[in-house]
Amino acid sequence: MADISHRKVKKQIRLTDGKGNPIADSPVRIKQTNHSFLFGCGAFDFIPYVMKGEEEYRQVTDSWLEIFNYGTLPFYWGGYEPVEGKPNQDTLMKTAEYLKSKNVRVKGHPLCWHTACADWLMEYDNETILKKQLERIDRDVTAFKGVIDMWDVINEVVIMPIFDKYDNAITRICKDLGRVGLIKRVFERAHDNNPDAVLLLNDFNTSVNYEILIDGCLNAGVPISAIGIQSHQHQGYWGREKLEEVLERFSSFGLPIHFTENTLISGEIMPGHIVDLNDWQVEEWPSTPEGEERQAREIEEMYRILFEHPLVQAITTWDYRDGAWLNAPSGYIRKDNSLKPSYNMLKKLVKEEWWTDVDLTTDNDGCVTIDAFKGDYDLISGDLKGNAAFNDDSPITVQLERS
């Protein structure tokens, strides 16, 4: 039986009315409104909805919001600032603010990466590229502070200086500065601009290479808040054994772990000989009924394993809808926006099995004791209402007000 006690609190709550008197011997509903755990998903589809209000995307975002409390928005430099000096800040800001208004935490992805980078950077010498990279971090981390306080600061550094598919500005400067040298510069800059931000290092390489890289960064004083692990499993589910082995190795640093980019597909598995997933370009990649059952089963096993691990704080599924990256059947909903078995399974986990919503009765001192999943709560007694966050076992008093 999985031990998930670290996801819960055992809490004594004392309820008082507006005058501070105990609400004694009364019914109270304690109803979770959010998880502390970050159940995330790519939130790219919110952009067309927020900017154009298209109905097609509203169906997407509505079902998205029923499960997730955490979304990733794209800050790929090439797309974000296709012409130097003209960043897409307004679009991203409006979308991030919309998500925030829906109680969704937002992460920006990424501030530095060799892929999907701005081509115009290549006109400059390496010193200037680094300068512009750091200024880009200044500008965007500062502009979004308070709306986006979580960043994938730098992406895929293990391969960065030896990436040879095409020339790009970031591989050039990473060759010059070395991996840890560049990581140090971009993290310091992000940290300077938003000292309270959660800053991630993110990689698809889960080998000892990445372990050694993290070890070096931590000893070099890089302010890494959490280790980001990608898990695009187009070539088949890792399985429990690999997953537990990866968790064991990366938990040795004692840092929080985020599964930042998870993919499990509901169609044919990509052949194992493909090294760079981007090399697999297909016209059609159908989702199949058997594939959808398998996907739901694998996502369930994986989320249960990760939720059980005390250092894992976030899991983000990469594609919400089939047919996004690589045209893969990688989503929780199909291309026609209909819900897949994986959607229903995850919603049940997140909003039923791992969710607290109970009716209790206070004692004569206004107290109740509850065993609840960590998160935000509404407390309702008759026409009195209050709210609180439950993140530890210390007793609290909550004052309810007439709503």
Add this chain to the structure above:
Amino acid sequence: MADISHRKVKKQIRLTDGKGNPIADSPVRIKQTNHSFLFGCGAFDFIPYVMKGEEEYRQVTDSWLEIFNYGTLPFYWGGYEPVEGKPNQDTLMKTAEYLKSKNVRVKGHPLCWHTACADWLMEYDNETILKKQLERIDRDVTAFKGVIDMWDVINEVVIMPIFDKYDNAITRICKDLGRVGLIKRVFERAHDNNPDAVLLLNDFNTSVNYEILIDGCLNAGVPISAIGIQSHQHQGYWGREKLEEVLERFSSFGLPIHFTENTLISGEIMPGHIVDLNDWQVEEWPSTPEGEERQAREIEEMYRILFEHPLVQAITTWDYRDGAWLNAPSGYIRKDNSLKPSYNMLKKLVKEEWWTDVDLTTDNDGCVTIDAFKGDYDLISGDLKGNAAFNDDSPITVQLERS
């Protein structure tokens, strides 16, 4: 044609007599006595010679001294201090002093390693193991200062925390501290005890793992003087392509590179499926005539490539005599102490082709100009004699004295 101009000086030398007057229009012999480049070899065989004076070993050490100016002595903790508190310091000190008296630079190998470690350490908890490891560094680096000023501080760290062939004290603490964490501690301690010492990180792993490890160490401020690369080629010569590729990757740090443990054998090649060379244990491993020709050819090509590379400062062949590590035909001399073709080839390179010994005539101001390999020189004119080190192109005056 190889460019080895960085191994040479173009030097104007002005010769004066004891009173400071130019030795004009006179013959002068300029005779190299040592190389700046470190031509090294395992010097373990000096121990029985120095300690017991055995004739068998004298044959070994005499021919050794005709080529090499640099030797590695064993400080494996298990052998050096088999009983806690009773280190073999006297033996090593006498041997190191003997080598020093022969103008041989000595390196101690290693101060920290998971293999050949002291078993008695495992009785302690990890905190105590670390304390004893650091105290061992204090004791030995300080005791040998002035005799041994070059150390392989820590050996084979890429595999260290995941080494699983047997339990040992160093793998235990490396798991706790992380790779860079342990490297940092032992290097700082060695540096504190002998700030002028040349301190090496050494590994057989030449993959990107080792690059990332070095990168992390340098960014964490670890005082690495030179990068040590092992090249035990029992499974066949790397060849020019791999050698140049390794040199290119590891020269990106701009640090000196030492080839610390080189092996090329003159017998049958070890099968490629053996992962840990120590797993290949054979009764007999004969040196063959064809193997000896091949070995000489491969060593020649390898030494020429390394001597041409500006960052390489040292090459150490691991076994001087056949039948040492793994009983391999890995030496420059056979088990009966006879010289192999590789010996004659290397001696010719080191003492003829890359060696300067010329007769010149001074001009009327006592000057000669010479194109010479970097190193130490005797200058002899009639019955006057002096000496000097040639390491750069700046003109010098050398005063010769009656010998």
